[in-house]
Amino acid sequence: METIIDLRSDTVTQPTPAMREAMYHAEVGDDVLGEDPTINRLEEMAAEKMGKQAGLFVSSGTMGNLIAVLVHCQRGDEAIMGHLGHTFLFEGGGISALGGIFVHTLPNQPDGTILLDQVAGSIRGSDIHQPITRLLILENTHNRCGGTVITPEYMQQAGDLVHGQGLRLHLDGARIFNAAAALGVPATDLAASADSVTFCLSKGLCAPVGSVLCGNHEFIAQARRIRKQLGGGMRQAGVLAAAGMVALEQMVDRLGEDHVRARKLADGLAYMPPLTFPHGKPQSNMVFVRLVDDYALDAREVAARLKARGVKVGVVDPRTFRMVLHYWVDDQGVERTLQAFQDVL
Numbered sequence: 001m002e003t004i005i006d007l008r009s010d011t012v013t014q015p016t017p018a019m020r021e022a023m024y025h026a027e028v029g030d031d032v033l034g035e036d037p038t039i040n041r042l043e044e045m046a047a048e049k050m051g052k053q054a055g056l057f058v059s060s061g062t063m064g065n066l067i068a069v070l071v072h073c074q075r076g077d078e079a080i081m082g083h084l085g086h087t088f089l090f091e092g093g094g095i096s097a098l099g100g101i102f103v104h105t106l107p108n109q110p111d112g113t114i115l116l117d118q119v120a121g122s123i124r125g126s127d128i129h130q131p132i133t134r135l136l137i138l139e140n141t142h143n144r145c146g147g148t149v150i151t152p153e154y155m156q157q158a159g160d161l162v163h164g165q166g167l168r169l170h171l172d173g174a175r176i177f178n179a180a181a182a183l184g185v186p187a188t189d190l191a192a193s194a195d196s197v198t199f200c201l202s203k204g205l206c207a208p209v210g211s212v213l214c215g216n217h218e219f220i221a222q223a224r225r226i227r228k229q230l231g232g233g234m235r236q237a238g239v240l241a242a243a244g245m246v247a248l249e250q251m252v253d254r255l256g257e258d259h260v261r262a263r264k265l266a267d268g269l270a271y272m273p274p275l276t277f278p279h280g281k282p283q284s285n286m287v288f289v290r291l292v293d294d295y296a297l298d299a300r301e302v303a304a305r306l307k308a309r310g311v312k313v314g315v316v317d318p319r320t321f322r323m324v325l326h327y328w329v330d331d332q333g334v335e336r337t338l339q340a341f342q343d344v345l
């Protein structure tokens with residue numbers, strides 16, 4: 001039996017042999033007491049990669065975003081975010097459930113941005129009838145918009161706007177290194193205007209667990225307290241952080257390969273008549289394709305038939321698939337995926 005090609009997400013990535021080796025040998029201590037040397041090194045390394053003063057190792061991107069919002073906002077404060085943002089769609093409503101945060105969504109543009117005029121027009125004044133607008137959340141790359149890449153210029157303009165109004169900016173940079181690779185800029189350029197930024201070690205970077213939340217010393221001190229409140233204070237988690245360090249050292253610079261393969265996959269699929277590209281050509285490691293309306297099978301059925309041929313794809317809605325390229329899918333994997341689509345369609 002040939003290996004399964006799993007394109008459902010880059011979260012399915014297994015740790016590399018170098019990661020397992022580093023985990024085995026990791027020096028560890030009680031991180032709640034600040035004594036895990038491996039976590040301390042990972043946090044320093046992450047902060048440097050984001051151009052921030054400090055970092056905090058957290059269990060997931062969801063926890064990183066939640067903690068950031070809880071630091072920036074008090075109960076009843078308003079946070080502005082895109083209507084297709086991960087925090088709005090896919091984080092269980094945690095910021096409202098646990099933080100009492102008032103969510104204000106604005107439309108994401110197809111490129112993943114939010115029109116800054118709309119942001120400006122949504123910031124409330126000091127009228128006691130209204131909640132206090134405290135935060136803008138942006139996402140880069142933008143997952144649900146198609147893995148789109150947002151430029152440093154936009155990030156800077158957004159930062160200038162919200163800071164001028166006394167708000168904070170949080171960047172959900174789950175795949176910020178994909179954005180940086182696609183743009184050919186350092187990730188620090190994308191994070192510079194953000195007061196806080198979180199990125200995932202456990203996606204395209206292949207680590208088994210974890211994200212890092214970064215910001216200034218004061219922000220991270222508060223974030224550390226909230227992580228503890230949420231039950232996220234881990235002890236000898238250096239075994240996990242060790243894999244995260246390998247992720248940052250070895251896996252960041254290769255992300256461009258996934259982008260090349262995403263385009264190759266899209267180019268091949270473009271020849272298949274039932275398929276269209278709802279978000280255009282891939283900008284990073286994601287390929288979204290849609291079945292035309294009059295095609296007889298729905299996405300779930302097509303996905304089941306692809307799976308029977310050893311290819312797993314994500315089903316986004318009854319007509320749309322998402323495929324995410326990652327370290328464990330090579331050129332041959334792309335060829336086999338194209339062949340499987342050819343056979344099924």
Ligand SMILES: *Cc1c(COP(=O)(O)O)cnc(C)c1O
Pocket residue numbers: 059060061062063065086087139141142143172174175200202211
């Ligand atoms: C995956 C992801 C997250 C967080 O995911 P976890 O599964 O909680 O680690 C946050 N934002 C975006 C844009 C994501 O794609």
